[in-house]
Amino acid sequence: MYTYRGNIHVHSKLSDGTRSVEDIAQIAKKAGLDFVCITDHNCFAFEKTGYYDGLLLIMGSELNKKKHHYLALGISNEIKTNCDNPQVVINEVKAQEGIGIIAHPCEKGSNVMFNGASFPWTNWDVYGYDGIEVWNFCSQWKDQTKNKREALKNLIFSPYKPITGPCKESMAIFDKVSQNRKVFAIAGTDIHSPQIGPWEILSYKQLFNALNNYVLTDKRLPKDALEAETVILDSLRKGQSYFAFEVKHLAKGFNFWISDNKDTFGIGSDLCFKKNLKAVIRLPRNLIAEIYLKKDGKTIYKAKESKAEVKVNERGIYRVEVWEGSSPWIFSNNIYVN
Structure with missing residues (x-):
């Protein structure tokens, strides 16, 4: 088996991130990643999928707005949002033979950040999704923030302090769904890296060195980017992966x-x-x-x-x-x- 280290659920300037696709690829390469999945909000810039100085950049999309956010990878055409009936979105991703992942399903939000905004998944009568994001770095950071003083202190001195492990509620859902059918779990960083003056908040560099996914494949990644994307996504779909918080130790070799x-x-x-x-x-x-x-x-x-x-x-x-x-x-x- 071959092991590839990558970061999933990343935002760029194409939606509400602060860096270009090309900048993100460069930062990820320096962090030692093999691939990055960019999932901008309701954005469909599939033509940007490719190798950037040896790093595989996979362009997907994060679908829906107010709730029921859904990460779509491996799709080739635009999909309309449907926040009230997410099954329609799931079905469309499936029709395009893509992979669909329920994003930050148990997000709670914080009254001291973004006016308490949260984007949970509330409709569990749906079927046909492939994966669940059981750990979302930025969601957990936000959920754990109690006041502005604590947020500022953590950002300056201990940016990883609020990160305590996979969301317990999301893991419980994953274990329950797994009893009935195959489903895979991922960790997502959900990087946006907003800027305050010259400072990036929870930067791409910080998060690329923090929470990553390791995909196990049966063969080396092909030189053709679209073929390589297929290899990564097929392995994800099969659940051939693990994820890790790598602030202290890299997880390659597990x-x-x-x-x-x-x-x-x-x-x-x-x-x-x-x-x-x-x-x-x-x-x-x-x-x-x-x-x-x-x-x-x-x-x-x-x-x-x-x-x-x-x-x-x-x-x-x-x-x-x-x-x-x-x-x-x-x-x-x-x-x-x-």
């Missing part, structure tokens, strides 16, 4: 699979239950942290180690969380044992 002593089944896989299954977890560079193996959303194993091997005695949906004390680090997508 491994999680289930083995029957003959074959191995990686993140995103389906396999039939049989005897002698075991879950294998390896942390990058043999770093020691708290490893949690989750089955159907509940912890079944916990250890402070650099690696773990755990017997899989039951059918279920398995994923891994890695924490350093109270600090979040790595979160895998599911392996399905049927």
